Amino acid sequence: MSEKTLPPEALDAWAAALRERFGLAEEDLPISLILDLARDVAVGVARPAAPFSAFAAGLVAGRAGGSPADVRAAAAAITELAGTWEN
Template sequence: MNRTLPPEALTEWAEKLRDELGLDEPLPITLVLDLARDVANAVARPAAPLSAFAAGLAAGMRGGSSDDVRAAVAQVVRLAAEQETTDD
């Protein structure tokens, strides 16, 4: 099985997730991938999926709007950047 997805396959997977989980809005693929990249680079690779999950939980607890998602992601990215500067 090829585990590398072309962009259109990732979009298709995100749509399947959205349908299966009953989500109202499209998944913000680029936002989540950027969060994962930033955390992986600033903290550690294993911290990336955990951080994305935590941001999703926080956004859901705040109401789950697109603004809630962006705010939670921004908090995680800020925290990762702070972690990176304290480790130097």
């Protein structure tokens, strides 16, 4: 398995490809919000919890209606939990 590094412009291109493929608006994929969520969970809980938590944020947001505000609320709740997590 090769390790890949994704420069910022490639991340933007990947996000654009996802938006196009799934008919999403730019506000539907808040890159910095999701990266911040992943960082906060990786630091506050554990690295493997980061992608799982990002998935959970999407699931929770989708069940709440799926708006960008729902994504922000789910990410905020998970970030708050990660900030107080003691294992």
